[in-house]
Amino acid sequence: MAFRYNGSLCSCNPGRYMVNGSCAMLDARGDWVISPGGSRSPAFLTTFLPFDTFKSFTQSQAVILEATLVFLIAWLGFCLALRFSRVDGGVQSLWFRLRWWISRIDFFYNTHHWLDDNKVVIMRKTELGGTFSVASCILFVGLLSALLYQIITKRSIEIHGVRPATAADISFVNDLEFNITVISDMSCSNLRGLDSLVIGTPGFIGSKNVSLSTYVNHQCQNTSIGPTISLKCNSCQILRREYYISWQFVDLPMNPASAVGFQFKLTAKNPADSKHVSYASGTINSCTFSNDKPKTFRGQDVNVLKIHLFPRTYYNLENLKLIQPLFHDFIPGTSFSDINNLQASLQQVKDGLFNITVYVNYLSDYIVEINKENALGIVTFLADVGGLYVFSLAIFLLFLVQFEGTIKKLRSEDTAMRNIIRQNHAKRNWDKVRKYVMYTWGANISAIDDNNSKRCRRMMIDSCSGIQALHRKKQPIRITCIPVAIPEEASQHLKALRSTLEENENAMGPGAEVGF
Structure with a gap:
């Protein structure tokens, strides 16, 4: 998956980059993540314990219901297998003791067994009733767990409102961080021109060019998939303007300037509240916004990454003022999808660069106000619990009546065990x-x-x-x-x-x- 250029040099095919001596394809599907707003920042223990694995394992009610079904089938299968065991050995037999104690836990259906019309209703515990009593408990606990999961995850409704911003809303002060990794064979040695910040639209009145270090702390770090540019601004008070940050990568001997995509993460945090954070992350390649062929970016045209910042006020979090970053658009620069064209570009000096511009737009004309309202009260919860309880008992009561009505032997199934116990006494x-x-x-x-x-x-x-x-x-x-x-x-x-x-x-x- 590679080709030669300049006689002895080697480069990966379009859309591929070098990883551990082989050309790998960048897959950007399923990598986009946007926080719902006001998400809690990772705790200290998350670096040691696999909480993400637990969360993904219990991410829906289906897991709880499937576990309930497994336990229910296992219990009924155990009782069915125990039913075919012999009780001739009397109370000294293990199978007799198991069947006897199953009959003793008949605490739901001991007055609902099959009775003739001319007999008095008495409380009679049987093995079938004990089996269904435990089965109804398993079903009820499983359904109750699913209900509690639903209440915990969807116990309230998040309400969003929009109002025009005023002069007092300039108090949005956040810690912002933007990390972008250029997925390529390059390193930080190829980086050039990361030193200026343009405020306002370039070429228009009011725009100005200032030093980047005056507003933002920036650095470059080499990673296994390419150089990572980190831009940090602590306690930033962003004005209602547009901001442009540009840099480029240039060719070095044995290391051309080219890339196949970007991996980014934008984070915003209030300095007074480090528990909550807003973020957006994802991976961009040539197929992210179109179903085109895999491409390698290289050349003089600029690759533009558009970012929007939305101010939000969380009234449900003690009036927390937090900026929500969103990745809005990607405008690709010069790129190549054909091996011959990429080979020709690698041999031309004028194409020996890779330009990047980050465009940040602070949309502060309106402020999003967020609050939560409870969607479930105590009466509704008790009604749901009562309904689950009645359903769990009713479904197995129906089975009990059907079994004892069809199989007459089950109407007096406890007689043999009671006689054995009586004779033993x-x-x-x-x-x-x-x-x-x-x-x-x-x-x-x-x-x-x-x-x-x-x-x-x-x-x-x-x-x-x-x-x-x-x-x-x-x-x-x-x-x-x-x-x-x-x-x-x-x-x-x-x-x-x-x-x-x-x-x-x-x-x-x-x-x-x-x-x-």
Whole structure:
């Protein structure tokens, strides 16, 4: 992507410049940025933390809604997979405990499950209700986050008004800075003529030529993409005039004066308020204002960059007076899009320069006044939150009714787990009673007469707890034995034992098998 000139010298094709030993094309698309006015200047931590990455990642509500959808699908998928696990292992099984605790968090739909018309409405927690309760919470939190994001970003409306400027508005004093990088193979050694400032239109009465250093601090710095010209003016009180700043780059041996574009940034800041700044930045090449072929700028015709400055008063920022810079237009000078023409120009002494003029126009006849009005009140916010809450509950209540109405098994899905829990409680109580009888009364009862006491004791145990007692619910117990001398205290404990066994029998339900 290069050609030879003057026998042994080399130059890049039109529209390209040398970067690390190769000819690169300048792409100016998507590089234009203008502040909305009154933007905060970069904080100290932005030099260390990637806040721009976080901001771009959360720049719309779509990201929040997509994250909500992912969490919602993950939760429903987890509950669906857990549904196919077995609970035969009882309370000792991990899957049973997970399904049981999911059913316990049914705090939204425990009175809305499917019920027959002839049954009383009761509060019944189920695994399906717990699943949808958590799902409704996830949906509500996601929608609430999106609402808060919208309120934070668009909680107020910015109102602009325009009024004619008066003599008192001359108090606009700002710190201005203009950095422009000439994208090329040149360096600051090619720079010439950056020493004068023209106030007013050249050639007309009232225009004057003054030294640039009287008003502006200027310097040149070499960068990897070309020389950067920096113009700074601290506490500038700009008059209602037009300003022209001109300079040029000239040919040096082995380093011709040519460029493919500009990269600029204009910044304005009030000296009394360093937190807010107005700026405009962008990149200019031959295709910025037209769909023409890539070009290389070189020759005697001047390249003009037009800049407009607008005074603004921000009443919402304690009457901050700030100048808004805008890049208005670019008038290209002599340029070449054909390799042969550029090759001929590089071999001519008269084309050995590159002229630049910055034209600044202070549009102070009118002043833009900016204020903000709140677009959302507390009542509207509460109404929005209530609507999201009702929507989150209603959509999963509809799913719950549809599932339980279509799949009848889901109407009593919690019965198996409740029976397992109930039987586990009964078994624990039975184990306590059995151990109490064995360790407390076993020795005393065994000391009674051998034949009669053993026969009577065996029948008492069989009738009170025995293996078949719980299978014959509410049947009279008949004990036939020879009277023996049993301590009064033991008799009272045996009566308490009988009542405990009956309670366990009722709790475990028919068909349960327990025993010593």
